[in-house]
Amino acid sequence: MTMLDAFEVECFEEVGQDVYKQITETVLSDHNLTAVISKLRIFIDPRIPIFVAVGTIRDAGARIRVSDIGSVQVQGDNTVISIRDETYLAQFLTRLYDIFGHDHVDQPDRFTVIISEVEIPQDFEQIEIVNRADTVLRDLIYAMTVIAPEGFKVRRESYGKRQFFYAASENTLPEHVVEDMVSGQFALIGEEMA
Amino acid sequence: MILVPITYTGGVYRHDEVIDYIEDLGGYIVQKHEMAQEMVLQAFIPKEDIGRFTAFTKPLAGEVTESPLVGCEIAVVIPSLEIHHLPHSACDIAEYLRTVGAKTNMVGLARGFGKRISQLNDEERDVINEHDLAIYVLGNFETCIEEKFNGLRRGVNVPIILTGAPPHEALKRITDPPAAGYVGNLGRFMHRTRTEADIGRLDAIVEETARVLNAIRDEIAHDPLSVSPARLKEVIEDGIPEIREVYSPTPITVQLTGLRIKLPFDRYRDVIKSLPVEEDVTIGDTAWISPSRMRDYILVQIKPFSETHIVV
Numbered sequence: 409m410t411m412l413d414a415f416e417v418e419c420f421e422e423v424g425q426d427v428y429k430q431i432t433e434t435v436l437s438d439h440n441l442t443a444v445i446s447k448l449r450i451f452i453d454p455r456i457p458i459f460v461a462v463g464t465i466r467d468a469g470a471r472i473r474v475s476d477i478g479s480v481q482v483q484g485d486n487t488v489i490s491i492r493d494e495t496y497l498a499q500f501l502t503r504l505y506d507i508f509g510h511d512h513v514d515q516p517d518r519f520t521v522i523i524s525e526v527e528i529p530q531d532f533e534q535i536e537i538v539n540r541a542d543t544v545l546r547d548l549i550y551a552m553t554v555i556a557p558e559g560f561k562v563r564r565e566s567y568g569k570r571q572f573f574y575a576a577s578e579n580t581l582p583e584h585v586v587e588d589m590v591s592g593q594f595a596l597i598g599e600e601m602a
Numbered sequence: 603m604i605l606v607p608i609t610y611t612g613g614v615y616r617h618d619e620v621i622d623y624i625e626d627l628g629g630y631i632v633q634k635h636e637m638a639q640e641m642v643l644q645a646f647i648p649k650e651d652i653g654r655f656t657a658f659t660k661p662l663a664g665e666v667t668e669s670p671l672v673g674c675e676i677a678v679v680i681p682s683l684e685i686h687h688l689p690h691s692a693c694d695i696a697e698y699l700r701t702v703g704a705k706t707n708m709v710g711l712a713r714g715f716g717k718r719i720s721q722l723n724d725e726e727r728d729v730i731n732e733h734d735l736a737i738y739v740l741g742n743f744e745t746c747i748e749e750k751f752n753g754l755r756r757g758v759n760v761p762i763i764l765t766g767a768p769p770h771e772a773l774k775r776i777t778d779p780p781a782a783g784y785v786g787n788l789g790r791f792m793h794r795t796r797t798e799a800d801i802g803r804l805d806a807i808v809e810e811t812a813r814v815l816n817a818i819r820d821e822i823a824h825d826p827l828s829v830s831p832a833r834l835k836e837v838i839e840d841g842i843p844e845i846r847e848v849y850s851p852t853p854i855t856v857q858l859t860g861l862r863i864k865l866p867f868d869r870y871r872d873v874i875k876s877l878p879v880e881e882d883v884t885i886g887d888t889a890w891i892s893p894s895r896m897r898d899y900i901l902v903q904i905k906p907f908s909e910t911h912i913v914v
Contacts, residue, residue, distance in 0.1 A: 419743075421742075421743055421744055421745065423767050423768050423772075424742040424743045424744075424767060427742045427767050427789055427790070428742065430791065431791060431792045434791070434792045434793050435792055452743075454717065454743040454745040455745055457717055457746075555792075557743075557746075558681060558684060558687055558716070558790070559682070559715030559717070559719060559720065560716070561716075578716040578717060578718060578719050579718065
C-alpha cells in the first residue's frame with residue numbers, strides 16, 4: 409500500500425482497526441485499485457453502528473488503446489493481433505465485431521486474434537477500447553462494499569470527479585448524522601466535501 | 603475395551619490386509635478415501651493395540667497417527683455466505699478440520715449478519731443441534747460479538763467453540779453464559795490462509811476442538827452408550843446393501859453418540875429399526891431413530907446404558 413499518499417483506519421477497538429486495515433489492503437490490491445486511490449480514510453464505529461470510507465482518486469483517465477492490448481501485424485490478406493494483456497480482451501473483441509463483423513474476426517487461440525479479408529483502418533492501433541475513468545469509481549464503490557462489515561445493508565454512496573464516499577450501517581440513520589460524519593472525515597484528510 | 607480414533611495413510615497395495623487387521627483387532631473403519639495410489643483410512647482401534655497395528659503397517663510404508671477428531675461431526679457456523687465477502691475464513695476452517703479427520707458441515711445462516719438484525723431460525727438451530735459440536739466463526743469487533751452471540755446460540759444445546767478477532771481472554775470475558783471453547787485472533791479476513799501465522803491459528807482451532815471433544819467423550823464414559831456408533835455403522839452397511847449406492851462421500855456419518863444415514867427416512871426407518879445388532883437386540887432397542895432436518899436423511903441417536911441396561 410505504498411502507493412497511497414494517505415491511508416488510515418480509525419476505530420475505537422484496536423484489534424478491529426488492525427484487521428480492517430489488513431482487509432482494506434487485501435481488497436484494494438485484489439481489485440487493482442491501489443494505484444488509483446490517492447487518499448483513503450475509513451472510520452468504523454460498531455456501537456452506532458456505522459462504516460464510513462472517504463477518499464480521493466488520482467487521474468485515472470488511462471485510455472486503453474489497441475496498441476496496449478497487443479501488437480498488430482499485417483500478413484498478406486490477414487491482420488494478426490498477438491495479445492499481450494488479456495485484461496480487456498472481452499471488450500476488445502466486442503469492439504472488433506462491431507467494426508469488422510463476426511465473419512471477419514477469429515480467435516484461434518487465447519493469445520491470437522485474426523482479422524481476415526477486410527481492410528484495416530489507418531489509425532487502428534490508436535482506437536480507444538476502454539476508458540478506465542468510466543468504471544474506476546464504480547469499481548471503487550464495489551470494493552468498499554466488499555470491505556464493509558457484513559450486514560451493513562443501508563448504504564449511501566457518492567462519487568464525483570475525484571472524490572468519493574461510502575457510508576453503510578445496519579440501521580437507517582438520519583441524513584444529517586451521516587452527512588456530518590462524512591464531511592468530518594473529509595476534513596481529516598484535508599479535503600472539503602464537494 | 604477403549605477405542606481410539608486414528609488415521610492410517612498408506613498405499614493401496616495390500617490395503618485390504620490393513621482393513622482385515624483393524625477388524626480382527628475389534629476396530630471399525632469410519633471412512634475410507636482412495637485417491638489414485640494413496641489410501642487414507644479413518645478408523646477406531648483398541649488403545650492397547652496401537653503399537654501392534656503400527657508394527658503391522660510398517661513394512662507397507664504406512665503411517666498411523668492418532669486423530670482425536672475422527673468420528674465426530676462438526677458444524678462450522680458463519681453469519682453469512684455472501685458472495686462479495688468471499689473468501690470466508692470459515693471455508694478454510696472447515697477444510698482444515700477435514701484434513702485432521704473431522705467431518706465438517708458449513709452452516710451459513712440466512713440472516714446471521716449484522717449486530718442488531720442477526721437472527722437464527724428454527725431450521726438452522728435444529729441442524730446445528732444434530733452435530734456433536736458447533737464452531738461459531740464470528741467477526742472482528744468485540745462490541746458486535748458480545749451483542750449478537752447470545753442471539754445466535756439461542757436454543758443450541760451442543761457445545762460451542764467461539765472464534766473471533768478479539769484475543770482469547772476478551773472472548774471469554776464477553777461471553778455469558780460461557781462457551782465450551784474459545785479461539786481468538788481469527789475473525790473475518792479477506793485472504794486465504796497461507797502464511798505460517800494463519801496456519802498457526804487453524805492449528806489452535808484443531809487443538810481447542812480436540813480438547814472440547816475429549817471432554818465430551820469423558821462425559822459420555824460416565825454413562826456409556828448401549829452400542830458403539832462405529833459398530834452400528836457396520837451393522838447398517840451389512841444389513842442394507844442399498845447404502846453402497848449412495849454417492850455421498852460419507853453415506854453413513856459417524857458422530858460421537860449416533861449416526862446420520864443418508865437414506866430416505868420414510869422408506870428405511872422400519873428396516874433400520876428392526877435390524878439385529880446381536881441376538882434379540884435390534885437397533886430400535888438401542889437407539890432413537892428420527893428424521894433429520896438435513897434433507898430427508900435419518901438421524902440415529904444411541905441411547906445410553908442407563909436407559910436400556912444393554913451394552914452390546
